Amino acid sequence: MALVRVLRQGGEFDQPTFQGYRLDPRPGQTVLEALFDILETQDGSLAFRYACRGAVCGSCAMHINGKYRLACSTQMQDLGETIEIRPLGHYPVIRDLVVDMEPFFAQLRSIRPYLINDTPAPEGKERLQSPEERKHLDEIIDCILCACCQSACTMTLTDPDYLGPAVLTKIDRFASDSRDTALAGRAESVDSEHGVWRCHGIFNCAEVCPKTINQPHSIAKMKRRALKRRILGHA
């Protein structure tokens, strides 16, 4: 029998309060399935976010037993007898485990997270990329925007203007793309106290990433590009 303690907020709760639920985890049961179990059999008022249930959409990111992770890919049997669940950190809580992700997505929109290429497209075919060029994107393209890294980062807590590891990694994803022609602009966009220079290489982001992306490596690459742009005049 496991005790699942969920931090409840909003609705009938004036103050953040832990509410405990007891359940017998089935073999192979994930935390998300356990939350569904609680919702269906014990407390229909529990609020949490989910979509794909397969670690692809990033919707069910939450703080489980001291670590930010995806509820759908975390096994109950790996967590012991007491499981403590909180919402993502550093974002306004709407209710229970549901946070307002708008500040994160607003930052993401601000860096133009799409391919920019001002040159005319090749006649009758797509912009080609060699397997070697594509290899540069292998890891960073896996980001599912779950915001685990943003919540684990201590700098995003104290500086709400800081772009954060997920957004900076997204910039690196396009800056590293051989088809993108906005490299100088992207390097300029991170060259600020609230950009790459706020990162102190604490590595909390890489530690929690469910896709094992090395965000500090991406941030270091963007630091290098910002330095090259200022010192050599090109990124």
Added chain:
Amino acid sequence: MKAVPADGQALWLWLFQRVTGALLVIGIGVHFHVGHYTGLLTSESVAERLRQAAWLGFDLVLVALLAFHGINGLRNIVRDYNPRGSRIIDIVAAALIIAMVLYCARDLSAFRSL
């Protein structure tokens, strides 16, 4: 493309923090060696060394590197907790660095006339 306001000084402060850190590793090593492994350390021996322009210059540069690295490090911590604070933090940090270098320069010069 400007996701965040452009900030000219952040890059240089970050770079100089690392450059001064690397130089301090060497400089403090030399300072430690001279102070502990080149004979008895007395006021006279220090005054004798500081009467040589090269050593006076070395110590002044070491103080300047130390002042920048230490005070800028503290400024970074204050800024981390107060990222939207006014530029007064930067002005105080710069004033402290200059004051520390001038204070130590005065003392080093005074030593020469012992």
